[in-house]
Amino acid sequence: MPAPHSQISVAIAFHSATGHTARQAAAVAAGAAAVADASAALVRLDMLADDDWTTLDEADAIVFGSPTHMGAPSAPFTAFAAATQGRWLEDRWRDKVAAGFTNSGTIAGDKLNTLQTFSILAAQHGMIWVGLDLKAGWATSDGSPDELNRLGSWLGAMSHSPLDLDAAAAPRDSDLRTAEHLGRRVARLALELRRGRTPAAEVVA
Numbered sequence: 218m219p220a221p222h223s224q225i226s227v228a229i230a231f232h233s234a235t236g237h238t239a240r241q242a243a244a245v246a247a248g249a250a251a252v253a254d255a256s257a258a259l260v261r262l263d264m265l266a267d268d269d270w271t272t273l274d275e276a277d278a279i280v281f282g283s284p285t286h287m288g289a290p291s292a293p294f295t296a297f298a299a300a301t302q303g304r305w306l307e308d309r310w311r312d313k314v315a316a317g318f319t320n321s322g323t324i325a326g327d328k329l330n331t332l333q334t335f336s337i338l339a340a341q342h343g344m345i346w347v348g349l350d351l352k353a354g355w356a357t358s359d360g361s362p363d364e365l366n367r368l369g370s371w372l373g374a375m376s377h378s379p380l381d382l383d384a385a386a387a388p389r390d391s392d393l394r395t396a397e398h399l400g401r402r403v404a405r406l407a408l409e410l411r412r413g414r415t416p417a418a419e420v421v422a
């Protein structure tokens with residue numbers, strides 16, 4: 218069932234092969250669900266059922282997530298993107314809020330290309346892309362990797378999971394809190410869109 222008029226739902230459409238990106242997805246969901254009148258649903262793209270498509274169709278916002286594989290979204294994510302073509306034809310996701318996150322084994326790892334691919338998918342669907350509104354962390358000589366947005370990304374949330382660490386040990390907490398922040402922002406903006414903002418003229422009067 219679609220959310221009642223005063224409430225919004227955020228779907229997190231993600232793939233994760235070995236669990237690291239799944240932790241990032243859970244953090245986005247926790248952030249979204251922490252906003253009053255917002256709910257969050259995790260949709261695993263490697264086991265999509267009809268109900269999952271319904272969850273996506275009824276969501277006010279969809280956050281795309283995938284590990285970066287060979288500098289791009291993983292194959293299951295790419296298959297999912299292609300499978301949305303019918304919805305694209307029918308404009309079914311137009312004006313939904315969209316955002317994205319990715320995780321990879323090296324600090325850079327060409328993750329930006331993954332986020333760009335998500336944002337183009339959103340644009341093709343007529344969705345409204347929401348980036349990350351956090352200053353760069355770990356950007357000065359006395360900075361720390363424990364700061365939010367330590368990887369300095371604005372198109373979406375990035376995280377890094379060193380290749381020798383399993384999903385219990387990575388991504389680190391600052392990356393998960395960054396993902397949580399993105400989830401909160403998406404839910405807050407989706408609520409504002411649903412309820413309507415105060416018209417600008419009234420604000421300046």
Ligand SMILES: Cc1cc2nc3c(=O)[nH]c(=O)nc-3n(C[C@H](O)[C@H](O)[C@H](O)COP(=O)(O)O)c2cc1C
Nearest residue numbers: 233234235236237238284286287288321322323326
């Ligand atoms: C086929 C494949 C390609 C990968 N390509 C990249 C890459 O381009 N850049 C990178 O930094 N890490 C790369 N990795 C590492 C993964 O991004 C990393 O292990 C990530 O934490 C996996 O996330 P998951 O546990 O959610 O599956 C690759 C891993 C695989 C299996």
